[in-house]
Amino acid sequence: MNLSSAIREFRKFAIAIINTMPRTKSFNEEDMLDKAKDLFWRKGFNGTPPQDILDETGLSRSSLYDTYGDKYTLFIKTLQRYRDRETSAVIDFIDQAEDIPQAFRQLFQETYRECLSSQGRRGCFMINTVHELVPHDARVETIVQENRQATEDALARAIRRGQQKGQIAKEHQPRSLARFLLNALWGLTTQVKLGIDKKIADDIIKTTLSFL
Numbered sequence: 001m002n003l004s005s006a007i008r009e010f011r012k013f014a015i016a017i018i019n020t021m022p023r024t025k026s027f028n029e030e031d032m033l034d035k036a037k038d039l040f041w042r043k044g045f046n047g048t049p050p051q052d053i054l055d056e057t058g059l060s061r062s063s064l065y066d067t068y069g070d071k072y073t074l075f076i077k078t079l080q081r082y083r084d085r086e087t088s089a090v091i092d093f094i095d096q097a098e099d100i101p102q103a104f105r106q107l108f109q110e111t112y113r114e115c116l117s118s119q120g121r122r123g124c125f126m127i128n129t130v131h132e133l134v135p136h137d138a139r140v141e142t143i144v145q146e147n148r149q150a151t152e153d154a155l156a157r158a159i160r161r162g163q164q165k166g167q168i169a170k171e172h173q174p175r176s177l178a179r180f181l182l183n184a185l186w187g188l189t190t191q192v193k194l195g196i197d198k199k200i201a202d203d204i205i206k207t208t209l210s211f212l
Contacts, residue, residue: 029067032057037078041125044132045075076139082125083147091154100162101212104181108205111185115192124189152178168212177211184208 039056040048050071054061068074090107097103115123122128126147134141155178162168172180188204 032059033078033081036074037081037125040075040078041082041128042120042122044128045071046132076143079125079129079140079143083143083150086125087147087151091150094154094158097158100158100165100167101209103158104212105205105209108185108188108208112188112192112198112201112205115189121193121195123193124186127186127189128193148182152182155181162212172211180211181208 035057036053039052043052048071050061050064053059053071053074054064057064064074068077094103094107111124115121126144129140130144134144152175156174159168159174159177159181163170163174168177184204188201191200191204
């Protein structure tokens with residue numbers, strides 16, 4: 001084998017080695033997921049074309065698809081991220097609350113403000129997904145159901161503590177009351193998308209919490 005042939009063979013070998021090595025991402029995946037999550041939150045899954053994702057995240061098409069494969073997989077990741085961050089933060093807040101009725105009041109008020117953000121009447125990411133995809137997508141439904149159950153469990157724990165402290169009446173079972181509160185909370189997020197004002201939201205919150 002002459003020198004030129006040896007160089008060509010070495011180059012082929014080197015290229016083969018490089019192609020088997022994991023590529024280092026040139027972007028912060030958490031930041032990218034947050035941007036994609038906010039986009040899906042505002043526009044929904046079906047209302048978000050791939051080009052909007054590229055524009056919002058600043059990624060190239062190859063970087064996006066090399067990482068996630070397709071828009072659906074990216075959406076699932078953002079929904080899981082919402083569950084793992086936003087919902088987990090709510091659960092932590094409820095679990096650490098000392099004044100349970102006041103904590104529930106804050107939860108409803110903050111939910112109203114979060115749904116009515118500077119980005120418009122975006123509602124709740126989970127509830128938006130329920131209306132858009134859950135009836136037809138078992139994988140999405142599983143994530144939403146896990147999210148719902150975890151929130152209900154946290155509410156039930158807090159109600160039980162509140163009853164033990166004498167802060168909440170014992171007329172209702174903790175689990176039943178937790179389901180009632182969660183239904184009202186999720187209903188409020190839907191009302192926000194209809195454009196209700198703060199007075200209406202306050203009426204809903206006041207009446208709902210009167211059952212405590």
